Amino acid sequence: MAWRIEEHVIRGEIDNRVRGRVVGKVWLSGVGQPLILDLKGDCHPDLAGCLLGFENPRATPMPAGPPATRQRGTVGDMTAARKVRVYDVPLSEALAMIKSGGKPPEHMANSLYLEWFSALSGRVVIESADYRLQVSEPAWCFSAEEWAERERLTAEAANPFANSFDQDANEEQEPWDEFRFEQLLRESDLAGEKYRKLMEEYMDHPDRDRIIAHEMGWEGLEEGGDGDEKTLEDDVMADGDDEGDDEDWSFGDRNVHPVAQRARDLLDAWLVDHGEDDGEEEKPGVELMEALMSLRVKVDTHLGFVVEEDRSMEAGMLIAWLKRDLEIANRALAAVELLNDHPAFSVERLSHYRSELFAIREGVLGVIADLREGDGRW
Template structure:
């Protein structure tokens, strides 16, 4: 990884460096560590009047403090909330466009994973909500991850310079799907759920996991052949 943490930097050749899934995974792991530390600091100093400065210093971002404060002051000077209204106009100002999400929402794999997540959440609320068991907690923790990572991977795209990031995201979704499936198996073994309900949701969870694994194989083959 380059010293400035830029995924595509290659100063020697001045051309984009193509990362494979393993380089992306390393990048994501480091990013996770920074995110966890930032989240901890934000919660700790949430109500502190000098919160941003403290967090920047704790994160080692002191070299960014001056630029941050200048940008913040400029933003407050230039921004007039009265010029904006809620709704589509505001979304356009923030760069948000609902059409950005149409493509991944139309993916059959995403649709299947998302539908399973929603149905499983309803099932858990009805049948598992009052059960204090680690398998139930793990099932709940991992339940929403697969469709989110499929969508996140799709956002990276399918060009060679970012396809590795797509694969790495989907692998995170696959790991979560495996944890979800293992947790559901334990729930069934402990008879915490009606047998028919368990069999239905285990079969659907396995189908999501298997199709996501196949999708990753296809993406890897695309990367191997250098298709962009």
Template sequence: MPSYDREPERAWDEYDWERFLQQQDQKTEKYMELLEKYIDDPQRDEIIAREMGWSQLLDDKGWGAEVDALVNEDWRSSDESSSDEEQRRTPPPETFEYHNLYRAAFALTIWIDQLFDEDSMLQNEPAAVKLATHSALASAKLAAALSDDDVDEIGMTIAYLKRALKAITVSMDAAAQLLCEKLITAAQHSVLQKRLFQVRDGIISLMGEYRGEWRSRFGSR
């Protein structure tokens, strides 16, 4: 797969970002495989850097020391920190945690956790595990989508929303399977389905808004 370097002359659309994210997924999978393989090797970092093609890290002999220095740095320096009174006066930033869609997705994961608490046997059921993991994945992708308010990164936001939509769709299939196998009651499925549809419809609506914003700024391609 070719490397997708940023092109300064134009903004990336959702398809550019999707290809880029797929490439990053492959790199992440390779890194995790290498980390698991060499976790106990004293030369782990150097081996992984070589296997990943991170030549700049291999060339820089002092990179490990620099990382250690950053970790040990006293970040509580009085010159850089604000007083407690100033912090109390500063309102909290408007981050993704305050977005209604993310809050709905997060509430869904909490509800599923409670479902598992009520019936611990669900933790051993593949459909239940799929429901929980993909609902959590949808929440994580929404956090990524809503974390960047840069208008030039609308394509990236849409790409992450598409991934959140895919994850929530898998969760909906898993919920239907749980009902079919009579692992949850009809009443539980009704509540679960309502929460899943709330998140799904919210994602679709938000994707439409961002796509409209993209067309108004950059036109169609």
């Protein structure tokens, strides 16, 4: 999961003219101060060594302020050459055509894709094929060998679990920090997404499991089984994704963290006000209800480790998860703003949902701060 802000961007600049460092500013509609970026790493070859300027001709106001205006962390993928499909008709018309069984006209285009990881905001993404771009001449460039080596290391990192535990078990290792756990979660998301796409492509192929094992880099499975009827699908489903069950442990009867209780109460209030989902996809408030349900489960699970003082879970992993919970809270706040002018939602109730979500977000930030004080140990 990511905090996606492309629709709220007014303009921005990304500067990678110093090798190994990306700095910049991003101005958001409705936010007084720009985001200040100070990141370790480099852009992809098309932007490496360059100063990039970008402008969004159709920025919309941000419903809630960013978790932090100063973005310190690491570079993810930053490129202006990501290939995407773009509709040749307005989005509303394209969706209507799809709904009626048609196929809207489209073409391939380059898309700007800016991704980074910061301490307070987690994974942040700006992605758009509609921005106006201006790119300077590069101050430096990757050599072919340098980029090939970076691609090799990235490919190796795509199987994080095997790479993490292939080392000698007796070897002294540095404890993981929150950023390394965030990267682990992201790599797990990417691996899960790759697996799902392969399953769709090879679902009915007689040699499906062997092909998928090869594509995923699972050497032990690629050679075939020993008669066990268990399939790759059984093995992989535990990997999960950013909306999955990878961290949903049951705590049974236990104390509930005050922030988690607040999330429970907020969902209960919503259900009292509007009832449960009846399966109507276009029912107003569906996005908010889904976000509230997800937030309730996630913070209850993650803060359960805190309230029970269960130190079997490392602080860095808890922080990485809680950052994702902040993204859900931000998504819920954005969904609240979409209901401002809807007759089914009173100003008073929307104000209540909004204030409770802000309180939950502040509570999660407070827990993150407490966990950080222990320097990765708690």
